[in-house]
Amino acid sequence: MEQYYLAIDIGASSGRHILGRKEGERMVLEEIHRFPNGMTEKNGELVWDVDGLFAEIKAGMKKCAVQGKIPVSVGIDTWAVDFVLLDEENKRIGNAVAYRDARTRGMDDEVYRIVPEEELYRRTGIQKQIFNTVYQLMALKKRQPQQLAKARKLLMIPDYFHYLLTGTAAAEYTNATTTQLVGPETKTWDMELIKRLGYPEEIFQRIKTPGTMLGNLTEDLQKELGYDCKVILPATHDTGSAVMAVPSGKEDVLYISSGTWSLMGTELMRADCSEESKLHNLTNEGGYDFRFRYLKNIMGLWMIQSVKKEIGQNMDYGTICRLASEETIASLVDCNEERFLSPASMTAEVQHACRDSGQEVPEGIGQTAAVIYNSLAECYARTIGEIEEITGKQYDRIHIVGGGANAGYLTGLTAKATKRTVIAGPIEATAIGNIAAQMIAGGELRDLKEARECIYRSFPMEIYNKNIDNRKDNK
Template identity: 90%
Template sequence: MNQYYLAIDIGASSGRHILGHKEGERMLLEEIHRFPNGMTEKDGELIWDVDSLFAEIKAGMEKCAAQGKIPVSVGIDTWAVDFVLLDEENKRIGNAVAYRDGRTKGMDEEVYRIISEKALYKRTGIQKQIFNTIYQLMSLKKRQPQQLAKARKLLMIPDYFHYLLTGTASAEYTNATTTQLVSPKTKTWDIELIKKLGYPEEIFQKIRTPGTVLGSLTEEIQKELGYDCRVILPATHDTGSAVMAVPSGKKDILYISSGTWSLMGTELMHADCSEESELHNLTNEGGYSFRFRYLKNIMGLWMIQSVKKEIGQDMDYGTICRLASEETIASLVDCNEERFLAPASMAAEVKYACRDSGQEIPEGIEQTAAVIYNSLAKCYERTIGEIEEITGKQYDRIYIVGGGANAEYLNALTAKATNRTVIAGPIEATAIGNIAAQMIAGGELRDLKEARECIYRSFPIEVYEP
């Protein structure tokens, strides 16, 4: 009889419930439920509708029972940095504000009045992103101090959902590191830094690692669903789960977790918090089994998703890729510029960036997409050079995992721009990594090495030569 493991993978634009089980030496997947997600406006803020998301979480779990495929365990992963606050009665305070909201503008300078940017990087190893939790909390401290005063718990988004399922509050390690408030040496909250910044230390929950059995479902949830199962922490940061699914047994790998963001990097056993690393804006995010995901955040397919909504609504991504591949426009933009984080119009912003740099201005979805795809490939090329320079290692191939592994044109451009072989797939990397962590905890896989070998055998890949 199959043992089913349920991965609930929630991204910025959609979420899905994926059941996984093993047959022989292979892992098999089945999508049970899919639902939309996105930021909405409320009270002048960009927010996540976490109540609707939790209703979808339960709806998908109900479908498992309806199909007679009750999971032995479940784990949830989402994006990073965002959080909710709970009061002394465990009620949510304010909105679940989204990282693209403008509340962190200027908060970096407020933080640097207390600790310098260089000292902060040396202490945490996390690259500066204006939306990091450290800056979101500073915004609350400066503009809504009453919320921090009432807070008794801070829970990252997946930790909040796990809390609603089990009643147990925790802070999963991979997501906690993205707050820029965790020490890469002790791998726990940097309480001295938290105190220095004036944040209430008591709101930060105990850090637990992927594979931790958080507990059973609450009695209330069991009654709603009609069954019980264990809640096991995956790498709750979706990139942490996706990197677990890189289909390689090699020690030194170079990957791109490609989706809304492109996260390009390698794995280190020790964080690199050097000045050189800071200069290149590389980050040391926590990974499975205390590895470090040494990577750079690149704006990624968010740019394509945005222009599709604006000027390519009637096209699918395959068509956009094909049309872009037929264009000859040579204009390039810096995908990491802050101007592309949350512009009023992405298509217009790409035009403005080309105009500002004296390049040909793209017209229509075809040329706009071509500029974005070529710019991403160029950014990947630069990032490889930086990583190889700092690590002193050479990488002959790039593993692209996640939804972006479907972007054939971008994969081909990446192989050509970097002069590296590109291995694309698996596409469902985040859900696969989530399930792998549960299978390891459940004893069906020994460790990460065996999990990656199983993933290599189980899912198709495409190879692109330079």
């Protein structure tokens, strides 16, 4: 009898339910449900519709029953840093505010008045991003202290959905580390840091690792869905799951988890919280089996997605890539600048950045996309140099996993800019890593090494040679 494992993978623009099963020595996937996601404005804040998302979670789970494919377990992964607060009656307090909301502006200075930036990095190893949870909590403390006063639980977004499924509140490790409040040595909340910052210590839930069985579905959900299954924690940070799916048996591997964001890095067994690492703005996010995802957070395809909405609404990404490949504009921007985080117009912001630096200003979708794609490739090349300098290791190839692995034009530019062979795939890396964690917990895979071997056998990949012009591949 086939055993199904359900990965619910929710990104910033869409979510999907994917069933996985073993078929011999291979993993087989089947998409069951897909739905849109996005930030909306409510009461002056950019927020996530978590009620709507949970309704979609249940809708997809019901489809499993309709098709007679009942999962033995389910796990949810999402983006990081965002959270909800629950009161003493376990009711949600306020909005589920999104990381692109402006409430964190200036909150880094407020944090550093209490805990200097150098100490914060030394204690947590986490890259400064103005939207990190540590700054979001400071925004609440300064502007909405009544919400923190009422709070009894803080749950990251996937932790909240798992709580709704099971009634059990817990903090999953990989997502907890992105709060910038977890110690890389202790692998748990830095309560001294939390206390100094004035955040209520009791709201932080016990940290549990990927592979933990959280519980079964609540009785109400069992009645609503028509079945019961286990809830197994995957690496709930989507990048944590995606990195599990990097199809390589080597220990020293360089990857880009490519989607709305580009997360570029390697795996370390011990966090690097040095001053040199901080100066390069590299982060030590928690990974599966207490590995560290040593990476840089790069703006990613969010820039292209935004420009498409603004001036390329009627085009698909293949057409945009083709138009970009035909342009000769040489202008570049720094994709990591905060100005590109949430501009009123991405197109205008790219133009302003080129004008400010005295470069040719792009016009139209082709030139604007060319500037962005080439800038991303150059950013990847710089980041490789930084990682190699700090780790003292050389990387001869790059694995690109996630939705961006399908962007052949960018992958070709990356091979050329980095002078490395690039291996693209699997595309559904996050869901695959989610399923892999469940399969390991269920005994169908022994460990991470066997999971990656299975993934290598199961999914197609494309190789982009560093010495070949790959621009004709405009998928």
